[in-house]
Amino acid sequence: MKKKKLNINDYILLLVCICISFLIIITGCSENNSEIGIGPVKKLNLAPLNKNLSEKGKQIFDMKCIPCHRIDSKIVGPSLSGVTKRRKPEWIMNMILNPVQMTKENEAAKQLLNQYLVQMTYQNVSEDDAKAILEYFRDVDLK
Ligand code: HEC
Numbered sequence: 648m649k650k651k652k653l654n655i656n657d658y659i660l661l662l663v664c665i666c667i668s669f670l671i672i673i674t675g676c677s678e679n680n681s682e683i684g685i686g687p688v689k690k691l692n693l694a695p696l697n698k699n700l701s702e703k704g705k706q707i708f709d710m711k712c713i714p715c716h717r718i719d720s721k722i723v724g725p726s727l728s729g730v731t732k733r734r735k736p737e738w739i740m741n742m743i744l745n746p747v748q749m750t751k752e753n754e755a756a757k758q759l760l761n762q763y764l765v766q767m768t769y770q771n772v773s774e775d776d777a778k779a780i781l782e783y784f785r786d787v788d789l790k
Pocket residue numbers: 708711712713714715716723724725726727730734739742743746750756759760761763764765766767768770772780
């Protein structure tokens with residue numbers, strides 16, 4: 648059997664294929680990151696609204712977030728009314744749990760930082776507490 652030698656064109660073709668695969672992988676990842684954000688929360692299944700949890704969330708919000716946020720107006724940070732309509736629940740959780748990396752690596756959060764010019768800081772919120780705050784936002788957005 649005759650062995651076919653690879654010529655330069657074959658190598659170029661191979662290289663182009665490799666580059667295209669990388670590009671597909673990279674854009675795939677960033678698309679994911681843009682929707683759900685970056686942080687510990689990858690997938691969230693929402694249950695029907697839980698009023699007790701929402702009430703707990705309001706209490707935490709009034710303690711830890713009120714210096715910079717109101718529901719109906721922007722102060723240091725954005726108004727949070729309608730936030731569950733403009734962001735995925737995973738994104739909101741990751742923003743609460745991982746705000747510094749979010750404003751560096753997530754496009755939407757980066758844009759917010761450019762607009763508000765203040766870095767939202769991590770408020771020492773546990774994942775359970777972040778879930779309660781999310782419940783409060785869902786409750787507010789139902790009204
Ligand atoms: C030091 C002020 C500050 C505190 C405290 C703070 N935030 Fe923020 N928050 C911001 C700013 C400013 C932004 C816009 C992004 C940026 O500039 O970092 C933001 C953005 C957000 C967003 C995205 C809003 C949108 O329109 O998509 C959410 C959600 C959020 N904060 C929730 C919270 C919650 C919940 C708490 C309390 C646990 C909290 N923040 C505490 C300043 C703060």
